[in-house]
Amino acid sequence: MTPRRTPPGPLDIDAAEVLWTAYVAAHPEAVAAGDEHVVDRFGDSVELSDELLGLVRSGAKRATAELVTEFAHRGEPLPRIGAHWVACDGRGAPALVLRTVELRVATFREVDADFAFDEGEDDRSLRSWREQHRVYWERTCAARGARWSESDEIVLERFRVVWPPEHAD
Template identity: 65%
Template sequence: MWAQYARARPEAVALSPEYSVERFGDSEGLADELLELVLIGRKRATAGLVAEFLAEGDDVPRIGSHWIACDGRGVPRVIIRSVELRLSAFDDVDAQFAFDEGEDDRSLESWRRNHRRYWERVTSALGTTWSETDEIVLQRFSVVWPPEFADPVRP
């Protein structure tokens, strides 16, 4: 998948040749559910704790970076490219970002409820405790490959 994308979009790869391979969420079911939202064009943002990136030995994404998003079984489905990043605290996430994440009813209230549960679960698995003051990476992205799922390229 990466080789096909690199041949089709060499300029994007030249600007950011590194990529990660990962899935959304912390379970097969959640990964499939969130990936489906990406595939239908509803989800164009995601949020992750800085502590998660560090615990997994991953770098925090940067604008232009790529990741191959896999389904719950680890099968690569699309290549995503970061187009906007910012650090935030839980209470500073706004309604527009919650909407762009595309989950549940897209409201800020459901975003807070669901992410609170998710991060409590994830940090517990890491042997730590989640706090609303923990730094969150808010990432907006575009789908760049394969062509049938790719967002329109902006000039």
């Protein structure tokens, strides 16, 4: 049986800006080097977005991986260390502000067990990370008319939750 995949809702940019403004007001020093931020979500469905956001809230997930080609497809620059993003749930409502603390670009086979563990998904093993990400990237690439390959570059990002205070690391 294929898991349910409800298309995600549009991102609520206005509400995300309210969350972002509250963070900046409380922590102006955090944006001294630049206040750029993106508004985005994890996953490609309401169900997956909400599941992954739940792992972030619980503290299990402190890393994420995205294909370089996906950033290019969306017309977005790659993230930078110190940058922020407002993470939304599957319906597009903003939930958390995250700050990028580590980045590297690697291929599928270069991802290590420590990174897989920090992504916090499934049993947190490298085996399950590879199985689940292969399925995910084959699906998302096909949806935009592309084909995924193990040699595709992947942005490996570690982050901290910085807002709201009750969820911050």
